[in-house]
Amino acid sequence: MSGAAALEADTRRTPARPLIERLAGALWRALPVIVVCIAWQIAPSVGVINPDALPPLSAVVTAWWGLVTDGSLASNGLTSLYEVVVGLGLSIVVGVGAGVLMAWYAPVEAIVSPLMKSLYPMPKSALIPVMILWFGLGPNSKIASIFAGCLLPVVLSSYNGARGVDQTLIWSALGLGASRRRVLWEVVVPAALPEIMAGIRNALAISFILMVAAEFLVGQHGIGYLISFLGDGGVYDAMFAGVLTVSAFGFLADRVYLLFMNRMLRWRE
Amino acid sequence: MAGISFREVRHTYRPPRGKPVLALEGVSLDVPDREFLALLGPSGCGKSTLLYLLGGFIPVEGGAITVGGKPVDGPSPDRGIVFQHFALFPWKTVRQNILYGLEKQGMAKAEREKRAQEFVELVHLKGFEDSYPSQLSGGMRQRVAIARTLAVEPEILLMDEPFGALDAQTRALMHEELLAIMRRAPKTVVFVTHDVREAVYLADRVAVMSARPGRIKEIVDTKFKSNARGEELLQTREFADKVDHLWKLVRDEAIRAQGTRA
Amino acid sequence: MAGMSDPGRREAALTALRVGSGLVFFAAWQLTAMSHVFSDFLLPSVPVVFERLWHDLITGDLLYGIVLTLIRTFIGFVLAAVGGVILGVSIARVPLVRWFFDPLVSVGLPMPKIAFLPIFMLWFGVFDTSKVLMVAFSSIFPVIVEAWAGTQNIDKYMTWSAMSLGVNRHRFLWEIALPAALPQVFTGLQVALPIALIVDIVCEMQMGGEGMGGSIMTDMRFADSPGVFAYIIAIAIVGMILVKAMEIVRRRLLVWHQETQTA
Numbered sequence: 001m002s003g004a005a006a007l008e009a010d011t012r013r014t015p016a017r018p019l020i021e022r023l024a025g026a027l028w029r030a031l032p033v034i035v036v037c038i039a040w041q042i043a044p045s046v047g048v049i050n051p052d053a054l055p056p057l058s059a060v061v062t063a064w065w066g067l068v069t070d071g072s073l074a075s076n077g078l079t080s081l082y083e084v085v086v087g088l089g090l091s092i093v094v095g096v097g098a099g100v101l102m103a104w105y106a107p108v109e110a111i112v113s114p115l116m117k118s119l120y121p122m123p124k125s126a127l128i129p130v131m132i133l134w135f136g137l138g139p140n141s142k143i144a145s146i147f148a149g150c151l152l153p154v155v156l157s158s159y160n161g162a163r164g165v166d167q168t169l170i171w172s173a174l175g176l177g178a179s180r181r182r183v184l185w186e187v188v189v190p191a192a193l194p195e196i197m198a199g200i201r202n203a204l205a206i207s208f209i210l211m212v213a214a215e216f217l218v219g220q221h222g223i224g225y226l227i228s229f230l231g232d233g234g235v236y237d238a239m240f241a242g243v244l245t246v247s248a249f250g251f252l253a254d255r256v257y258l259l260f261m262n263r264m265l266r267w268r269e
Numbered sequence: 270m271a272g273i274s275f276r277e278v279r280h281t282y283r284p285p286r287g288k289p290v291l292a293l294e295g296v297s298l299d300v301p302d303r304e305f306l307a308l309l310g311p312s313g314c315g316k317s318t319l320l321y322l323l324g325g326f327i328p329v330e331g332g333a334i335t336v337g338g339k340p341v342d343g344p345s346p347d348r349g350i351v352f353q354h355f356a357l358f359p360w361k362t363v364r365q366n367i368l369y370g371l372e373k374q375g376m377a378k379a380e381r382e383k384r385a386q387e388f389v390e391l392v393h394l395k396g397f398e399d400s401y402p403s404q405l406s407g408g409m410r411q412r413v414a415i416a417r418t419l420a421v422e423p424e425i426l427l428m429d430e431p432f433g434a435l436d437a438q439t440r441a442l443m444h445e446e447l448l449a450i451m452r453r454a455p456k457t458v459v460f461v462t463h464d465v466r467e468a469v470y471l472a473d474r475v476a477v478m479s480a481r482p483g484r485i486k487e488i489v490d491t492k493f494k495s496n497a498r499g500e501e502l503l504q505t506r507e508f509a510d511k512v513d514h515l516w517k518l519v520r521d522e523a524i525r526a527q528g529t530r531a
Numbered sequence: 532m533a534g535m536s537d538p539g540r541r542e543a544a545l546t547a548l549r550v551g552s553g554l555v556f557f558a559a560w561q562l563t564a565m566s567h568v569f570s571d572f573l574l575p576s577v578p579v580v581f582e583r584l585w586h587d588l589i590t591g592d593l594l595y596g597i598v599l600t601l602i603r604t605f606i607g608f609v610l611a612a613v614g615g616v617i618l619g620v621s622i623a624r625v626p627l628v629r630w631f632f633d634p635l636v637s638v639g640l641p642m643p644k645i646a647f648l649p650i651f652m653l654w655f656g657v658f659d660t661s662k663v664l665m666v667a668f669s670s671i672f673p674v675i676v677e678a679w680a681g682t683q684n685i686d687k688y689m690t691w692s693a694m695s696l697g698v699n700r701h702r703f704l705w706e707i708a709l710p711a712a713l714p715q716v717f718t719g720l721q722v723a724l725p726i727a728l729i730v731d732i733v734c735e736m737q738m739g740g741e742g743m744g745g746s747i748m749t750d751m752r753f754a755d756s757p758g759v760f761a762y763i764i765a766i767a768i769v770g771m772i773l774v775k776a777m778e779i780v781r782r783r784l785l786v787w788h789q790e791t792q793t794a
Binding site for chain 2: 711
């Protein structure tokens with residue numbers, strides 16, 4: 001199994017153990033992170049590392065709190081959240097629809113598939129300048145970048161998921177009298193769900209990357225913009241705080257999605 | 270002398286998550302030199318575990334296993350092993366796979382090339398020396414595995430359901446090949462299987478193991494008085510009776526094993 | 532054994548299909564441009580873009596940019612490859628290393644590592660060093676994960692066979708573990724290379740200077756839309772070539788692997 005799948009399987013297969021045991025286990029796993037945090041605090045404080053280059057953890061935390069209290073974290077965070085939700089959401093709606101329909105109706109595939117295949121090797125972030133050209137320097141260019149970058153992975157996984165549905169399942173449903181359209185939405189889509197959801201998880205990570213990259217380049221507003229703004233202004237402890245915040249959100253988003261995905265796919269072995 | 274001796278061997282399987290399970294309990298058994306012994310039993314009875322303990326791949330915790338009087342201490346070329354799924358080195362050709370053990374023994378180049386070629390021919394794979402395992406059929410791969418193990422001339426041959434992954438026809442051919450090889454260079458063989466007919470056909474003695482926790486239930490002599498070989502032997506009354514006897518022994522254990530499936 | 536020309540014929544058919552879909556794509560583009568649904572600025576026609584591409588090719592600007600981008604990408608990629616394999620294998624085999632890096636890797640994997648770009652700029656300036664290190668930092672994760680998994684999941688029975696045949700503990704890593712893990716390690720490298728390219732381009736876009744990313748941003752600022760589209764195509768082609776090159780290397784390196792045979 002692939003490396004990333006092995007990591008995920010690890011998080012999935014934990015049986016229900018007593019709470020104390022699980023907390024202790026979580027603490028043990030978090031210990032290296034704690035060690036890093038301690039080192040982060042001590043090294044710049046005593047001067048082993050230049051504190052201008054790497055502010056001590058306490059300074060970063062203080063700056064982070066400052067960003068929270070003056071509202072800039074919240075307002076920029078919300079902008080970024082909005083961009084991701086709209087961009088990713090659109091890509092999911094369009095992508096799942098297109099992918100599933102491609103797998104089910106041959107004419108759709110004939111038209112869309114060649115386009116998909118030729119666009120596949122396109123490195124997604126390179127589309128940002130085009131989006132700026134089209135939508136100017138505003139939230140729309142960022143949303144469009146996210147949409148464009150997330151679309152293909154979602155389409156592909158939906159397509160593969162739908163194609164991979166066991167023929168015998170489809171035949172059984174048809175044999176029980178369901179129309180082709182009903183079979184599509186009531187049998188194929190649920191059966192394809194694991195792969196579709198895996199594709200969306202992938203797209204989620206991509207959406208964060210594109211959000212940050214687009215905000216670096218477009219500016220205006222958003223947490224990526226905030227980070228580069230603070231960096232340009234020399235306010236490094238706040239800049240670090242911003243970087244950590246967006247990284248944490250990327251991580252949390254993935255974990256939350258994983259929980260959601262496992263919930264939805266409970267029936268999977 | 271390569272006689273094997275098991276004395277009160279016990280083994281507990283400890284999975285990383287979950288409760289420990291007693292796999293083997295009080296297994297005692299003697300295998301004289303040059304005997305072909307089959308370990309027969311239902312799935313999960315611990316027969317493979319016993320083989321791995323003998324091979325030195327798992328440490329012996331309870332009881333003792335000795336070979337020629339000396340306790341088993343880790344794997345060694347003296348106890349060659351053949352696995353069900355071949356375990357060949359996929360990045361090496363047939364010849365390179367067979368050469369591997371010979372290289373480890375520090376044999377001179379010319380000599381080991383010669384030896385490897387001998388064993389390629391012994392298992393009838395001449396012409397395939399430079400093929401990769403992925404290019405070969407299941408039966409051919411198993412022959413490579415056997416050649417690889419035999420090339421280092423172990424005193425004892427351990428076989429873990431070696432023909433289980435092959436189709437019935439190939440399996441029958443492999444039986445004949447194995448017997449032919451054993452006739453040319455007899456060794457002590459410990460052969461794990463759950464197939465009663467295979468055990469009766471190949472082995473001198475069959476040790477029937479109970480369901481988990483595994484114990485030796487009964488040992489049955491399966492040397493044949495009849496001079497028949499191959500197909501003929503399989504049709505004799507003698508063969509059928511022995512199979513029947515053993516099948517009855519195994520069946521009870523198989524049923525019990527079904528019930529305790531975790 | 533099936534005729535060896537079969538994989539060759541399949542490859543040719545696949546390439547033909549790709550070229551065909553590329554042609555369909557450009558045809559669709561050209562038709563849309565000609566219909567003037569969008570302005571010439573938003574969607575320049577295909578000939579205009581290709582003319583621009585050709586022009587930059589002749590003046591040498593295009594190749595210069597490609598070479599710069601590729602050099603940075605490769606250096607970063609090699610750093611990630613070497614570091615990632617060493618780290619991944621160590622995580623699989625040394626418990627202390629695993630204890631330390633396991634949480635760091637699983638936390639780091641879903642993070643948008645591009646967010647660290649300002650930090651790298653702070654530490655290493657706005658020239659090549661920061662770009663290369665950013666590339667390495669972003670692309671090392673898939674290599675670590677695959678090298679780790681590949682080394683960890685080696686077939687137990689193959690290991691036991693090697694032990695039974697007399698392998699030395701110290702030689703085991705080189706003789707058995709690494710060759711066995713190679714398919715998965717190489718998969719990690721195949722995932723990492725496109726990441727390396729795109730991260731490098733993003734860095735160039737952000738920091739400016741020369742290279743494909745810098746050129747595309749310059750063109751954008753000058754509202755030179757044929758230029759922007761030309762560079763997008765160039766980037767896409769470079770990306771395709773890199774991916775194809777990796778596939779070819781994989782087939783030669785892993786000629787023994789099952790998937791090559793059943794292709």
